[in-house]
Amino acid sequence: MLIPLVAAIGAGVWGSWATRHRGAGDGPELAGYERFREAMERSHGTDAA
Template sequence: MAVLAWLLIPLFAAVGAAIWAGWASRDRTSGDVAELAGYARFRDAMERAGSGSDAVRN
């Protein structure tokens, strides 16, 4: 039974490595368009907020 355990350890490690490799190499570009559009809206809002006459001046 101990031999079986020693044979299963590398098998589980190989399966875990394959799962991790698949997860690490996934395509993550699908959400970039929405994130960039949100950042552009944020930048526009910050520019509008900073251009008001009630801005704090030293």
């Protein structure tokens, strides 16, 4: 009876870890992507003429 109890506790811990809220969100990643796009547009904008 000890093995199912340990498995249930482990599943609960894993479930709470898997559904945790990450505080950072997508803000920094999207800002970095926007800076990348702007830099690529600037580098390609001068060569297109």
